[in-house]
Amino acid sequence: xxxxxxxxxxxxxxxxxxxxxxxxxxxxxxxxxxxxxxxxxxxxxxxxxxxxxxxxxxxxxxxxxxxxxxxxxxxxxxxxxxxxxxxxxxxxxxxxxxxxxxxxxxxxxxxxxxxxxxxxxxxxxxxxxxxxxxxxxxxxxxxxxxxxxxxxxxxxxxxxxxxxxxxxxxxxxxxxxxxxxxx
Numbered sequence: 001x002x003x004x005x006x007x008x009x010x011x012x013x014x015x016x017x018x019x020x021x022x023x024x025x026x027x028x029x030x031x032x033x034x035x036x037x038x039x040x041x042x043x044x045x046x047x048x049x050x051x052x053x054x055x056x057x058x059x060x061x062x063x064x065x066x067x068x069x070x071x072x073x074x075x076x077x078x079x080x081x082x083x084x085x086x087x088x089x090x091x092x093x094x095x096x097x098x099x100x101x102x103x104x105x106x107x108x109x110x111x112x113x114x115x116x117x118x119x120x121x122x123x124x125x126x127x128x129x130x131x132x133x134x135x136x137x138x139x140x141x142x143x144x145x146x147x148x149x150x151x152x153x154x155x156x157x158x159x160x161x162x163x164x165x166x167x168x169x170x171x172x173x174x175x176x177x178x179x180x181x182x183x
Contacts, residue, residue: 001057008058015059015069019076022051026080033087033146036094041087042146049139052077074115077135081111084142088155103155110162111138117169126176131165138162 008018025048032041055073059065085108092100114131121128133141138158145154 005057005061015055018051018055026083030083030087034090038146038149106159113166133161133165
């Protein structure tokens with residue numbers, strides 16, 4: 001991400017500008033998705049979601065990293081992802097597809113729990129880098145599922161594997177806790 005961060009730094013772009021642009025892209029993507037413009041939503045997210053990865057690199061490059069900045073970035077990332085799930089909810093509600101509404105709920109819940117289990121585990125001193133479906137991988141599913149368009153397939157995959165990842169992390173913490181207790 002450093003070469004991209006250098007490019008934006010040369011343009012005078014700040015990390016917060018990138019965060020806001022990425023968040024704005026998610027708002028636009030969610031609106032397009034809810035209206036049924038799946039490919040357009042996928043392209044918007046494809047173009048603007050990577051800005052979320054560059055803002056931290058740009059902050060480090062500019063000598064401006066902070067714990068608060070990292071916190072804000074994480075919160076914006078969660079809101080951005082939930083906006084997309086809201087777009088999926090509207091999309092499926094407009095099509096009276098109740099089964100998929102439940103799958104979207106499961107996908108959103110699993111996604112939040114993946115992040116929560118990591119944050120809570122790390123706050124307690126556990127190593128939390130495990131899991132098959134982190135935010136990056138979820139976007140590797142969401143974007144193609146919109147562009148192709150195969151939204152049902154993408155949501156069902158995320159619902160299954162995000163919850164699987166949260167459970168993996170739960171088990172991983174339990175094992176680490178048992179190892180600590182044995183010493």
